[in-house]
Amino acid sequence: MAETLYDKLMSAHIVREQDGATLIYIDRQLIHEVTSPQAFEGLTLSGRKLWRNKSNLAVPDHNVPTTERSSGVNSITDPVSRLQVETLDKNCKTFDINEIQMNDIRQGIVHVIGPEQGATLPGMSIVCGDSHTTTHGALGALAFGIGTSEVEHVLATGCLWQNKAKNMKIEVNGDLGDNISAKDLALYVIGKIGTAGGTGFAIEFCGTAIQSMSIEGRMTLCNMSIEAGAKVGIVAVDDKTVDYVKGRPFTPIDENWDLALEYWKTLHSDDDAHFDESIVIDASMIKPQVTWGTSPEMVVDINGSTPDPEKEKDQVKAESIRNALKYIHLKPNTSLSSVAIDKVFIGSCTNSRIEDLRIAASVAKGKKIADNIKLALVVPGSGLVKQQAEAEGLDQIFKDAGFEWREPGCSMCLAMNADKLEPGERCASTSNRNFEGRQGQGSFTHLVSPAIAAASAIAGHFSGVDS
């Protein structure tokens, strides 16, 4: 029977089925410091053993400072944050799990380092106690976020109970315009189907625009499929995927490489596979996107305006619009390009890879950030991304333009570390969530692409690249 890619990936991992639930085998678990301590504690308290240490790879990212930190864990000044990272170190030592520690050059955001190390490979089943695990689907892997109880379950059994998701196809054809990136496409899709539009679905992205998209762009897209509520976001394996994974530290070599290649070539949906839902998008229609509210689906073209709740017929929606505008201190019908910003954040697992930094740097080159910008941060996704960017001179371009160049980590994406917005501050951010208080209590987040973040830093308000 013709199968979708998601169905193939699921089938390859089924250990057992009972009463509609499926026990699947997990090839890789990625671990970070925030969602794992209680799982390790549970394992210890119940006297259970770790199923297979080699499946796991750990890295601290949420709590790490992005300023000078040569003294490792001791550079974390907040004692509660420090304890969390120390606990990860201790657990990995106790259970003999491979951990990339804080002052290792390979350290970075868990979803950046997985693919970078080749720890994410096509065809793998991958979990992490983090919703943005969907990122790894860009390489044709079955990857999704789980809660802490499930982290413990995977540690103890190597498996996880799953309910099969339905299949959705999002086909994007044509070319994205100049300075329009995967981020704009992701926001556009979420605006179209809503933050619950993908709930219960595995989304496969396909079409000519996806075929011509780089692997890093595909990661941005799959990363944000969770913002559309989807279980996973995946892209079929093609030559780009193979080129990307080749030669990375965890990537197979020699005859294993040949065997792997043979299998990876089968990782696409069959021609006549059945999708429960299909959406077709014309890439050339997509403009740069910016969110105006407190949910990623509250998004418009950069030339657009905030909506008017009085014109919304659905009362629940009208109330959401009112709440969001009230929180974010904007009036109905306000043109986004007239809205001044205080801070700019370029980073996060959505947009902190080398291509993102190249795009932002190309926009910032030879320019200066506007006087009203209090802080513009560039935070590479990993130490290796940082090293590469420095080799290309991107750090200097940013610094010359007035941006701060930082150490890798989650940084201002969620404000668990020292990088956060103050109440009332407005930020153009390349991250993925604009929820109330996400980047700091009482702060306002607007999600944009790296190009728009850089252009807006220079303009001092939301701005496209050309204006």
Add this chain to the structure above:
Amino acid sequence: MKKFTSLSSIAMPLDRANIDTDAIIPKQFLKSIKRSGFGPNLFDEWRYLDHGEVGMDNSIRPINTDFVLNNPQYSGAQILLTRRNFGCGSSREHAPWALEDFGFRAIIAPSFADIFYNNCFKNGILPIVLSHEIVDNLFKYSGNIVINLEDQTVKTQNQVFNFDVDAERKRRLLNGLDDIGLTLQYENQIRSFETEHFNKFPWL
């Protein structure tokens, strides 16, 4: 896992769509390495007027009397009634931990985000999906609600609504079964799957 069989309580109405896990429990409280004690910081940013941090004495913080959680009418409510896509965003299990610690054992909404929905079952909380119309009506109803998991019913004074829950999840929740213990019963099956899997995919 904590058992859930039936429950009789008033429902606390939280009339907002898309409530995310950042709102349920803000990130500063995620620094804890424990599983308990999150209740006093449930909905922290909506519930208090000041900025909450770990280690504060919550009993002396200024409260937002406009927020429904602080309305004495609903004190002791074990059911949370809310709108679509509840629990979206971050996968943090601290969200159901906080809800449970505060005293909620069931949540009724037109839809839930996947990971949150899953996490509820692991913590003895029953998430119930009812249609928009029914949820709308429940928002207008202030009496006691009786939830019965075995029968899969939600009863108000005059009405009975049925809800869906998958059989395996129901069985585990009804009996308070330990997920990991159950899975480890199949240890041999997992081992033989693993051997075959690695033969097929030796690079893993």
